[in-house]
Structure formats: structure tokens, C-alpha cells
Amino acid sequence: MTGRRVRGESERRESRQIALDERTCRLICPVAAALVGVCLTGIGLLRVVAVVHGHETLADDILSVDAVLFLIATLASYVAIRRQASGRVHWLEQIADRAFIAAMLLLTFACFVITYAVSK
Template sequence: MPEEDPSPKLEHDICIHIFTVSAAMVGVCLTVIGLLRVVISIHKQDTMADDFLAADSVLFLVSCLLSYWALRTRSTKRMYRVERCADIIFIVAMIGMVGICGFVTWAIALA
């Protein structure tokens, strides 16, 4: 009995994970922006962190939309290309989130 190729199933699973985590991270970014705005209004100190988080949430949204497109496409070749773009943008956004966390931590510590 011939074995099935497991890569399409694995690729489909990765795409679903990118889709769900990216959507959740958009919500996380928006929540943190709201919290930062409250802190900024109380302490009367402005920071660039909320601007960086807004840009980061856009990257997560683009990754989410691309992974959704990859899930919906019929062409396997196109699915791989779109999923690869979603994956790269997702990783860039996650690295950006870590950088923003460091920025917020050191801004609060130095204030």
C-alpha cells in the first residue's frame, strides 16, 4: 500500500496555526496599545511604543490574511508561495514584538 505524502497535511496545519496566532496577536497588540495609552495619560509621558505596536499589529494582520488566502487557494504552488510570505511576515512581526517589549521595559525602568 503506497504511503501518502505528509507534507500537504503539515503545511495545512502550519497555515492554520499562523492564521489563529496572528489573529490573536492583533488583539494582544490592540490591548497593549490601550493599556499604554492609559499609562501615558496618567504619567504625562509619551512613548513611541504604541506607534510601534500599531505597525506590528498591521504586520500580524497581513500575516493572518495571507495565511487565510493560502488556506483558501486551490493551487498548491500558489499556496506554498503565499504561506511562505505569511510565515516570513509572522516571524518578522514576532521579532518586532520582542523588540517592543524590550523597549517598553527599558522605557518604564528609566522613567
């Protein structure tokens, strides 16, 4: 009796984990895609500031790398969602998750660089 209960709880936990992974990918895909656009907008604005004021910063380079990370997160989550019918690809979900977190951290760092570079 105890073996069945443990097995049942394990299956429910695994089912919840699969549902969580799918929801996470479905959230990462559109948000990361939108944040690629935010990075590109930031790069454009920084280039305008550089031309007008002659003030170069490292922030546009950081945002370029950030846009690539967000793109990786978008593509990995999209492919993981599309592969759902033929079998889950958990490693793609992990790539999407890690790339998204790294890109968010880098975006925050870029905000600090912009804030302190423009205020000088």
C-alpha cells in the same frame, strides 16, 4: 528499481512538505489574529499610561506596525487555507510564515522598549 524508489521517496517528501505547509497555515491564522488583539491592547494601555503619567514611548508606534504584520500573516494564511480546494498557493504560505516571524521579533523588541521606557 532504484529510480522508482527515489521517485517514491521524493513524492513522500513532497507530500509531507505540503502537509506541513497546511498545518503551519492553520496554526498561524488564529494565533496571528489573537496577537493583533494583544498589540491593540498594548497600544491602549500605553496610551492610558501616556495620558496619566505624561510619559510617551515609541512602543505604541512599534506595536502599531506589529499589528499590521500580524494582520498580513493572518490574511495570507487565511487565503492560503481557503485556496486549498482550487490549488495550493505556496507563496502565500511563505508570506504568512515570514510576516509571522517578523511580527514576533518586533513584538519582542516592543517588550524591551516598554520594559526600559516604563522603568525609567
